[in-house]
Amino acid sequence: MRPTERLSxxxxxxxxVLDCLDKLTHLSATSGALDLERAHRALRFLAEFADRLxxxxxxKLLFPAMHRCGIPDNVGPIAVMLNEHDLGRAEMARMRTALLKQDAPGFAAAAGSYVEILRDHIGKEDGVLFPMGEERFGDDDRRALEEGFASADRELLGEGVRETLVDMADRLAADLGVPHGAARSQAPRSHSCGLWCP
Ligand SMILES: [Fe+2]
Structure with missing residues (x-):
């Protein structure tokens, strides 16, 4: 498996879990009540698995490896990705605040914005950024990334936490009737805006 396939x-x-978030906000809009417990679980997964890990x-690993291969990190695709990570973190903070206040419309607004940012971001990475990196990586780069990814679960989350989070995502999907992520196409989606679109 190529290193970026693990990220895909x-x-x-x-x-x-983005689909679960969509479902939660849709149910909240139709029932008038936000499912706080499941919204907390979705947010915990996104904060720990999507963001921290x-x-x-x-x-910590992929962008520095791409930078070492000659791709700048202060402009262009890596800079756009870093900015989108920050935009996502800001929306997560808004979701967290809305949950504390039990503010269902506020949660739905932040969640909708977060889902839109992340879906577009993932499309750019799978369709453009990851192939760009794979074209440039040599054997040493791939080996270093494999080693880094192999220890990242333990170093960034702690022993056994990844398994807990994956189980949480699967239970959330089962509870909400959302299809399992593994059922999606594994093929990278093409991104149709040319080389890059910030
Ligand atoms: Fe990503």
Whole structure:
């Protein structure tokens, strides 16, 4: 498996929880009540798996490896990705605040914005950024990334936490009737805006 295929596999699980977030806000709009317990679970998964672990692997391992291969990190695709990570974190903070206040419309607004940012972001990474990196990586780069990814679960989350989070995402999807992420196409989606679109 190529190093970025491991990150694309993470994307399928993250998309599963984005679908859960969509379902939660839809149910909240139709019933008038937000399912606080499931919203907390979705937010915990996104904060720990999508942000701390997955974005952590990109920021600490993938982007530096691409930078070493000659891709700038202060402009262009890597800079756009870093900015989108920050935009997602800001929306997560808004979701967290809305949950504390039990503010269902506020939660739905932040969640809708977060889902839109992350889906577009994932499409750019799978369709453009990851192939760009794979074209440039040599054997040493791939080996270093494999080693880094192999220890990232334990170093960024702690022993056994990834398994807990994956189980949480699967239970959330089962509760809400959302298809499992593994059922999605594993093929990277093409991104049709040319080389890059910030
Ligand atoms: Fe990603």
């Amino acid at each position: 596999a993470d994307h399928r699980l993250i998309e599963q 997955h974005h952590g692997k990109e920021e």
